Amino acid sequence: MKICIIGSGMMGSALAFPARENGNEVVLVGTPLDREIIFECKKTNQHLKFDRVFPQGIEYYQFEEWKQAVVGADFIICGVSSFGVDWFLENVLVEKECSVPVLSVTKGLVDLPDGTLISYPEYWERKLAERNVSREICAIGGPCTSYELVYHDQTEVAFCGKNKKTLEMMKKALATSYYHISLTNDVVGLESAVALKNGYALGIALTIGLCERENGVDCGLHYNSQAGAFYQATREMKKLLQMQGATENCECIGFGDLYVTVYGGRTRKIGILLGRGISYDDAVAMLNGVTLESLVVAKRVARAIKIRASRGEVQLKDFPLLMHVDGVICEGKDAQLPWESFTFEDIME
Amino acid sequence: MKICIIGSGMMGSALAFPARENGNEVVLVGTPLDREIIFECKKTNQHLKFDRVFPQGIEYYQFEEWKQAVVGADFIICGVSSFGVDWFLENVLVEKECSVPVLSVTKGLVDLPDGTLISYPEYWERKLAERNVSREICAIGGPCTSYELVYHDQTEVAFCGKNKKTLEMMKKALATSYYHISLTNDVVGLESAVALKNGYALGIALTIGLCERENGVDCGLHYNSQAGAFYQATREMKKLLQMQGATENCECIGFGDLYVTVYGGRTRKIGILLGRGISYDDAVAMLNGVTLESLVVAKRVARAIKIRASRGEVQLKDFPLLMHVDGVICEGKDAQLPWESFTFEDIME
Secondary structure, eight states, X not given: OEEEEEOOSHHXXXXXXXXXHTTOEEEEEOOGGGHHHHHHHHHHSBOTTXXXXXXXXXXXXXXXXXXXXXXXXXXEEEXXXXXGHHHHIXXXXXXXXXXXXXXXXXXXXXXXXXXXXXXXXXHHHHHHHHTTOOOOXXXXXXXXXXXXXXXXXXXXXXXXXXXXXXHHHHHHHHOOSSEEEEEESOHHHHHHHHHHHHHXXXXXXXXXXXXXHHHOTTSOOOHHHHXXXXXXXXXXXXXXXXXXXXXXXXXXXXXXXXXXXXXXXXXXXXXXXXXXXXXXXXXXXXXXXXXXXXXXXXXXXXXXXXXXXXXXXXXGGGOHHHHHXXXXXXXXXXXXXXXXXXXXXXXXX | OEEEEEOOXXXXXXXXXXXXXXXXXXXXXXXXXXXXXXXHHHHHSBOTTOSSBOOTTOEEEOGGGHHHHTTTOSEEEEOOOGGGHHHHIIXXXXXXXXXXXXXXXXOOEEEOTTSOEEEHHHHHHHHHHHTTOOOOEEEXXXXXXXXXXXXXXXXXXXXXXXXXXXXXXXXXXXXXXXEEEEEESXXXXXXXXXXXHHHHXXXXXXXXXXXXXXXXXXXXXXXXXXXXXXXXXXXXXXXXXXXXXXXXXXXXXHHHHHHHHHHSHHHHHHHHHHHHTOOHHXXXXXXXXXXXXXXXXXXXXXXXXXXXXXXXXXXXXXXXXXXXXXXXXXXOOOOOOOGGGGOOEEOOO
16 A cells, blocks of 8 residues: 655654555655655654654655655545644645545544534534535544654554545554554544543643642652542543543543553643643743643633533533643643542432 | 551551541551551551651550450441451451441452452451341542552542441541542442452553563653553453443542552552563562462452353453453463454444
8 A cells, every 4th residue: 555644743754654564655745844854854764853763665755745745645644733734624635636535643622612522534524515525534543652653662542434444444554563453433532532631631740740849859759649630530531521422442542542641741741840830831931832732622622611511511510620720721720639629429318 | 536447557557647637536456467567656656668657646556455445436447458358357347346337448359159249348248247247338449559648649539338427427537638538339339440450450560561571671661552551451441340330430430540550569560570571470479479469359350250251241352451461460371462452443334
């Protein structure tokens, strides 16, 4: 098979490893933001952010050449971040050259004015329908950090989409001895599970910083409080996912993704800084002003839940951790968690 | 109130902190195995395994004096390990001095010959009923390591029992600014959730050792594989807990407990050793021959599931991680996880 990856960020690029190691023809196309990465890949066969070289035989293209690169591809992998969703729509999805199925790694949800949360595949399909364009868009969810995939760490993910044959074709192309792929038709469930985990991972990471504030920065990790927040996160995720109609398998993918997100990357870092008592603006500045996708998702979900609560469809008291995280990142609230609000009383007289 | 703790292991002793800090009268009674601990407590007001002294005013007793120590107590906390369950039955529960309610910290399940898994409170109640003795037995479950409780780390737990008033009395006695207590009538659900997590925590810890085997002992932590095993653990725990009739709140307490168990204590240590490829016997020897409660529970649950599978009530293929852990600890199977068996296909034509 031939696979065309568009977007050479870390996750899109990491998928070139199983794709190429499986013997497929692989082309990696940068977006206009990826110029330097593609330039470097052409020169050294290595991504600037990975410490392993790519498998031999991958071809690299700048975005101007994408229509030439995509010729003959069996499917396209969309590797843009959530900030590139509209760019990908306008520059790739609407074009006639993008007629093969798309597999998206972009994680996130879009909240509509009525509090409905839709996945990016659905968002794109709605926008394309307005232009009478039809595309088959699948997506990847699950606990997978790109640099560990590159390292051939054992990884479990799921692909979601509407069409069995397409999903099976994509699985066949990418499944390796270390990349294990489940398949599901539950697009909104999978995409919700892996998007929702963001705000909750931040909430759990707050407890690490809070312990440091209490006991000093070198106090070591305190797992009781992390686990207490993890427990509450799973309670709230279950409720939200039931609202979204998610299957139990997708719920569990979300729990695995929550676990990995507490340990990897920038969501953890900003959570620890906020937990220490550093203000949101200062924390973002300390992380070089990077806007975090995970915080955008957390805000969108909180906004949607508040709208639904105002209509009496849900109760905000069922989501104390989400509301707390929203308060910390949007209103400068102190990070100390509302622990007692995480307790329940399931008892009868 | 007056609280009598019998069993001065780490968890029983740790509960003396919130109990006493709340202003209750607290007596801590050692079992015959705890002689040295009580001796040391009397001398220094500190437990041998804790780095903080007890709050002032706790009284310490050797087991011979327990009938004198318990006079006037509002409830008894049972602090014995699962290996002391029958000892506690014969030496405390059957005695007329043990007439007040009991709150047990002992974690585990007992498998009956037909594959039914019952909680320790139910086990004790059955044994006592044979002697026409009636006791009110409640239990604690949830993500709580003793040394972090001593450290006043924020902690979320649940108390289970049949009687609302008793549970509320126990919560009032022990709830502090750092010990947060949910209440539930779902005894078998809570006790199953916190027992089941043991085998699964071992399964997740195997991945840490496996990564070390692959990449060297100083390779750092690989979270993709931990998270992949965590995802599968939650899938199997959900199925088992649904079989046990557990509530969703207890399920989430179990997920929090799974999280904390991957990080704390001996289950993690033996999992890492087994993952590295060290044999079960050698790994146990390296941990000074300590028999691990968690492994006993894992074996019992696996045995029960096999019996139920032989009757066609469940399918073993739904529990590949549990069966794998059982194979590693009982049959010397290699630790490499059956990753592909963790995938699902929820797709229609």
